[in-house]
Amino acid sequence: MDCSTIEERSHTLRLILLSIALLLTYGQASAECLTRGTGDLGIIIERAAGSLKVIDRSARSELFHVEGLGDLSHASAVYSRDARYAYIFGRDGGLSKVDLLCGQLVKRVVQGGNSIGGAISQDGTLIAVSNYEPGGVKIFSAETLVLVANIPATQIANNKGSKTVGLVDATDQRFVYSLFDTGEIWVVDMLDPSQPKIDKFTDVGKQPYDGLISPDGRWYIAGLFGEDGLAMLDLWHPEKGIKRILSNYGKGQQKLPVYKMPHLEGWAMAGKNAFLPAVGLHEVLVVEQDSWQERGRIKVHSQPVFVIARPDGRQVWVNFAFPDNDVIQVIDTESLKIIKTLKPGKGALHMEFSPRGEEVWISVRDRDQVQIYDTRTLEQTGSLPVDKPSGIFFTSRAHQLGL
Amino acid sequence: MDCSTIEERSHTLRLILLSIALLLTYGQASAECLTRGTGDLGIIIERAAGSLKVIDRSARSELFHVEGLGDLSHASAVYSRDARYAYIFGRDGGLSKVDLLCGQLVKRVVQGGNSIGGAISQDGTLIAVSNYEPGGVKIFSAETLVLVANIPATQIANNKGSKTVGLVDATDQRFVYSLFDTGEIWVVDMLDPSQPKIDKFTDVGKQPYDGLISPDGRWYIAGLFGEDGLAMLDLWHPEKGIKRILSNYGKGQQKLPVYKMPHLEGWAMAGKNAFLPAVGLHEVLVVEQDSWQERGRIKVHSQPVFVIARPDGRQVWVNFAFPDNDVIQVIDTESLKIIKTLKPGKGALHMEFSPRGEEVWISVRDRDQVQIYDTRTLEQTGSLPVDKPSGIFFTSRAHQLGL
Numbered sequence: 001m002d003c004s005t006i007e008e009r010s011h012t013l014r015l016i017l018l019s020i021a022l023l024l025t026y027g028q029a030s031a032e033c034l035t036r037g038t039g040d041l042g043i044i045i046e047r048a049a050g051s052l053k054v055i056d057r058s059a060r061s062e063l064f065h066v067e068g069l070g071d072l073s074h075a076s077a078v079y080s081r082d083a084r085y086a087y088i089f090g091r092d093g094g095l096s097k098v099d100l101l102c103g104q105l106v107k108r109v110v111q112g113g114n115s116i117g118g119a120i121s122q123d124g125t126l127i128a129v130s131n132y133e134p135g136g137v138k139i140f141s142a143e144t145l146v147l148v149a150n151i152p153a154t155q156i157a158n159n160k161g162s163k164t165v166g167l168v169d170a171t172d173q174r175f176v177y178s179l180f181d182t183g184e185i186w187v188v189d190m191l192d193p194s195q196p197k198i199d200k201f202t203d204v205g206k207q208p209y210d211g212l213i214s215p216d217g218r219w220y221i222a223g224l225f226g227e228d229g230l231a232m233l234d235l236w237h238p239e240k241g242i243k244r245i246l247s248n249y250g251k252g253q254q255k256l257p258v259y260k261m262p263h264l265e266g267w268a269m270a271g272k273n274a275f276l277p278a279v280g281l282h283e284v285l286v287v288e289q290d291s292w293q294e295r296g297r298i299k300v301h302s303q304p305v306f307v308i309a310r311p312d313g314r315q316v317w318v319n320f321a322f323p324d325n326d327v328i329q330v331i332d333t334e335s336l337k338i339i340k341t342l343k344p345g346k347g348a349l350h351m352e353f354s355p356r357g358e359e360v361w362i363s364v365r366d367r368d369q370v371q372i373y374d375t376r377t378l379e380q381t382g383s384l385p386v387d388k389p390s391g392i393f394f395t396s397r398a399h400q401l402g403l
Numbered sequence: 404m405d406c407s408t409i410e411e412r413s414h415t416l417r418l419i420l421l422s423i424a425l426l427l428t429y430g431q432a433s434a435e436c437l438t439r440g441t442g443d444l445g446i447i448i449e450r451a452a453g454s455l456k457v458i459d460r461s462a463r464s465e466l467f468h469v470e471g472l473g474d475l476s477h478a479s480a481v482y483s484r485d486a487r488y489a490y491i492f493g494r495d496g497g498l499s500k501v502d503l504l505c506g507q508l509v510k511r512v513v514q515g516g517n518s519i520g521g522a523i524s525q526d527g528t529l530i531a532v533s534n535y536e537p538g539g540v541k542i543f544s545a546e547t548l549v550l551v552a553n554i555p556a557t558q559i560a561n562n563k564g565s566k567t568v569g570l571v572d573a574t575d576q577r578f579v580y581s582l583f584d585t586g587e588i589w590v591v592d593m594l595d596p597s598q599p600k601i602d603k604f605t606d607v608g609k610q611p612y613d614g615l616i617s618p619d620g621r622w623y624i625a626g627l628f629g630e631d632g633l634a635m636l637d638l639w640h641p642e643k644g645i646k647r648i649l650s651n652y653g654k655g656q657q658k659l660p661v662y663k664m665p666h667l668e669g670w671a672m673a674g675k676n677a678f679l680p681a682v683g684l685h686e687v688l689v690v691e692q693d694s695w696q697e698r699g700r701i702k703v704h705s706q707p708v709f710v711i712a713r714p715d716g717r718q719v720w721v722n723f724a725f726p727d728n729d730v731i732q733v734i735d736t737e738s739l740k741i742i743k744t745l746k747p748g749k750g751a752l753h754m755e756f757s758p759r760g761e762e763v764w765i766s767v768r769d770r771d772q773v774q775i776y777d778t779r780t781l782e783q784t785g786s787l788p789v790d791k792p793s794g795i796f797f798t799s800r801a802h803q804l805g806l
Binding site: 033034035036037038039040041057058079080081082083084085100101122123124171172173216217218236271272290311312313314334355356357358376395396398399400401 | 436437438439440441442443444460461482483484485486487488503504525526527574575576619620621639674675693714715716717737758759760761779798799801802803804
């Protein structure tokens, strides 16, 4: 009788422990991952620490801190079409897939020795990464990060491939990029992932160092490091070949001291004009989009790095190269006048607009801070502590070509 | 001794039951709502049943079926900035908030007698609804659907307010709409929700019946039912007042039989041209965006209703008024030629493009089907069974002005 009671007790005790164990499991599952919309999420790259913050753009708060992403200098990111996963391209060739809802590094592959950005295919199934070392482009499954296609670049000395740069996604499941050492632009058609079709354009100009695609996905434009001018390809009519535009765009004959070659992603397309950072000059160039003729120059604080349009195209925001990277200037695209000069602090490296343009987030590296500005009042309305912030990427990019 | 054992048993039993109860609670919570990204979700309006389907655009599958939304003829929808909640504007004046992750009607208010669409503010905090009956615009908290501002329209006969139409959101937290009976356009500034500032433009033309805003948010254009021509307002310079454009746009002098006044939201802005459905004619008009001068006309199958641009602007897709609503035509925006005539079936009412433009979803009411087409091959690649489908709205709209 006593024994049976003891057995019973230990039995019921086991039941209780089991129930509680299960309970805890469930409890954790719902605590670890968030059930929420992903339309207003984003990531902020913590360059020095090789980590990132997952942020809630609406609450202006940090949701998760994700570590172990390797060398994130010049890191960039794209998003899955469901806006749940970020793909981060590290300088060390690392490609990392991060789950924004669970704050976890899902998978990381080191796919090259030295990489310089990537893109996601129009249908969201493929991730392409361009490499300095060993050169060439590798294409992975967005789902699994398994290698789908390896596209080596044109060979140069000692069996190395040309550096590849300026990789963007385009319509019809294409990727477009430039070959720095051999002066080429390649268009890769991935409609059949097992049979990439490559369209090669040679002699586009000396040392294409970066590229951009117009927001409508029609124009691919490569900047040239080795000479002045730009190489342009009409992706609606690749058969027409490469066209050279803005023959004065570049370092010029006197070879000005260039502290940092400006980013072409930084080009702002606003209305019928494009706004470009001049190379080595304290100027922003105004170029008519149809004719690609220069229409004017705007004197600015220093050498521009990024020239970015507010989504409605009414303003462009400009940051500058070291040692003047403590200043941001705002240009009115109608009057072409500077309407505000901001001093966010040293290392104002990156700007990201909310998709409807009411605010802009600015990384201020040396203040370990991201500052938030109202684009109507041009006043700071908030800030977030971030360890040496660089790139800021909002999930609304998931729905835009070429981002 | 025995008693104590009994007490003990009943005590342990209570513990077990409690644990299991808690366990079930957790179990349900994680079963009812989905933990997933919301970037590739959407809703399809089931007009006759007053219900909608929540769909996964990537999997092309139904996630939830939500009922009890009232009269959904001409229903439209907008999304919260986190892309979790859809706000549906019903013809019966009902405003419904639906949770896409849990498949639940969160709240429904009947805010007017007869309503005709709405908009969400730039910052995502306010929902505006325009009404036929009693006329005027009501503005609600996006969070709670509590009334924030009631803006009656200009009075007409027997204490009624003018019908309000063509409501859109604009930059700087503004809403813009037209007053049908009194021929006005109002711009409402909601920067201070407790103090709406109203800018009224009178004598804009006879009976504005619909309006649109250009994708960059700069131009508000109202169509006129009572006379030819269109009323345009430059929202960058409201002080310049209303400008009349396209003086021949409308029913014309001979008053053609018009089966359905075309929707202005249907205007396609592609490159430097806008493509407009002609009124009463079997034509699509090509208009230059800067000058707003007509540049050409494209003969089409019948009277166009919606003329919608693929996101990259390379194609416009056109559907037609009864009895020719079984046909869809695709126009190449470069050659201005019809490149395909599709026969999806009777009641091809609405088209929605994926944000990067690779596919378009078409509601085919009389086949109880939504058909999916590849915009490159122009072939059907899938379909979904839907009860009398009408409007299709993807969550990527959350990030676009004027949608």
